[in-house]
Amino acid sequence: MSERLLEAALGALERGEDVSLRAVARHAGVSAMAPYRHFEDKAALLAAVAAHGFGELRAKLLEADDCSDDREALVAQGEAYLAFARARPALFRLMFSCHDGGPPPVDDNAYAVMVRRVEGLSPKSLEAAALACWSGVHGMATLALDGGLPPGPTPVERAALELIVSGLSARLA
Structure with a gap:
């Protein structure tokens, strides 16, 4: 699941879209709370993408x-x-x-x-x-x-x- 979230975040980043946890969840097709099981916050998600x-x-x-x-x-x-x-x-x-x-x-x-x-x-x-x-x-x-x-x-x-x-x-x- 975290790979799916990373790919969704990377795609959003490259398209110039919002890379919030909620937006990434939407792009990954998971619940809005799912990213929080893998990333503490947006900064942690962006650090993983980096x-x-x-x-x-x-x-x-x-x-x-x-x-x-x-x-x-x-x-x-x-x-x-x-x-x-x-x-x-x-x-x-x-x-x-x-x-x-x-x-x-x-x-x-x-x-x-x-x-x-x-x-x-x-x-x-x-x-x-x-x-x-x-x-x-x-x-x-x-x-x-x-x-x-x-x-x-x-x-x-x-x-x-x-x-x-x-x-x-x-x-x-």
Whole structure:
């Protein structure tokens, strides 16, 4: 049942509709009280939707992470990150509005997929290099959603991703 509610919430979010527990129950075809058995409140529902989104993003990054070269894998991950943001803008925005700030802990999440490759390029300054990589790609994704970049992937985006990645192995001053 909670999967059904999550799918209904995700659908409503992507259609730009209300994502209240009552509206989600209606979309899922269940009683108005059913969501409360799974989610304490709307914030808990949205947090679950965001967590689902991070799972989807992780899967996309893992799909892109299919080569042995750390640099090429990071560029491919960056392209996948941008594609995910463009394909799922409402979910992407929700994902980054439902957490307490800062990078997520490095366990088996989307951030960890990127960090493993960054570590291959900049193991001595991993924290700074991971922050630079993540903020660069996330900034590009935000620009894409806000209309600051042309729609769709462009050669300039790939060049920018390559610059970010090439800078990761540079020495920190």
